[in-house]
Amino acid sequence: xxxxxxxxxxxxxxxxxxxxxxxxxxxxxxxxxxxxxxxxxxxxxxxxxxxxxxxxxxxxxxxxxxxxxxxxxxxxxxxxxxxxxxxxxxxxxxxxxxxxxxxxxxxxxxxxxxxxxxxxxxxxxxxxxxxxxxxxxxxxxxxxxxxxxxxxxxxxxxxxxxxxxxxxxxxxxxxxxxxxxxxxxxxxxxxxxxxxxxxxxxxxxxxxxxxxxx
Numbered sequence: 001x002x003x004x005x006x007x008x009x010x011x012x013x014x015x016x017x018x019x020x021x022x023x024x025x026x027x028x029x030x031x032x033x034x035x036x037x038x039x040x041x042x043x044x045x046x047x048x049x050x051x052x053x054x055x056x057x058x059x060x061x062x063x064x065x066x067x068x069x070x071x072x073x074x075x076x077x078x079x080x081x082x083x084x085x086x087x088x089x090x091x092x093x094x095x096x097x098x099x100x101x102x103x104x105x106x107x108x109x110x111x112x113x114x115x116x117x118x119x120x121x122x123x124x125x126x127x128x129x130x131x132x133x134x135x136x137x138x139x140x141x142x143x144x145x146x147x148x149x150x151x152x153x154x155x156x157x158x159x160x161x162x163x164x165x166x167x168x169x170x171x172x173x174x175x176x177x178x179x180x181x182x183x184x185x186x187x188x189x190x191x192x193x194x195x196x197x198x199x200x201x202x203x204x205x206x207x208x209x210x211x212x213x214x
Contacts, residue, residue: 002196004206010142010167010196011206017140018057020050020066021125021147021157023108026093026101027069028148033093033101036178041148044183046176049200050146051107053174060207063138064114067125069153070095070102077120084123084152123152126160135166142167144203145195150177150186158195168195171203 002010010016025031028047032038041047057064071078073096079085088095095101102118104110119129126132135143143166145157154175161168170191177183187197 002198004202007169007196007198007202008206008209010169011144011203012142013060013062013207015139015141016144016207017063017065017135017138017142018053018144019125019131019146019157020054020064020104020108021145021153022067022069022149023047023050023105023147024068024095024102025105026095026099027105029101029105031093031101033088033091033095034149037149037176040178040180041176044173044176044180046146046148046174047105048107049171049174051109052200053144053146053171053203054108056204056207058109058111058113062144062207063140064111065131065134066104066108066110066114066116067129067131067147067157068102068104068116068118069125070097070118071120072097079121082123124156124160125153126157126164132160132164140166142169144169144171146171146174148176150175150183155186155190158191162194169203170195170197171200172197174200 028038028041143161172187
């Protein structure tokens with residue numbers, strides 16, 4: 001675990017971006033295609049903590065980026081090379097472009113200055129999308145990763161970001177997966193090896209801390 005001073009140094013608002021991963025209505029909303037995951041994201045407080053972090057980022061000038069997974073109605077360009085993708089095709093709620101399912105879910109508020117990056121393929125918001133180029137153009141050095149799921153997309157995001165040279169901070173109570181006991185185990189044995197793990201309150205304390213003038 002990083003000290004408060006180390007975490008504060010990592011979370012310089014000028015070089016930090018907050019990324020929400022698949023916090024969309026069709027995933028974590030009331031009409032989710034994955035009701036067990038949606039329930040866990042809400043019951044655990046993870047979705048509420050994401051909303052708190054987004055609100056703080058808006059207040060402190062930290063750039064917010066929302067990563068959305070969607071598909072075309074005709075399925076063009078979508079993966080079918082894993083059981084997860086084939087199962088998703090049969091779900092009663094589809095993450096179709098332009099529908100309510102691919103809108104960022106409440107209570108997260110999207111500001112005009114937020115960036116929304118949508119992908120039609122793959123498991124990661126970073127690989128094969130605009131995310132990396134946008135982060136570099138923004139001068140990002142530290143990426144705060146939040147959202148779902150701890151089973152697939154979150155570890156993919158963390159690994160891809162680390163492989164591209166970014167420092168990563170994971171607020172452990174602002175991500176969720178299923179079953180509920182999987183997330184803390186995955187954080188302890190996997191993400192903690194490559195990212196700085198903190199709590200939402202610790203991250204908020206750093207973001208809102210007055211900065212010394214040079």
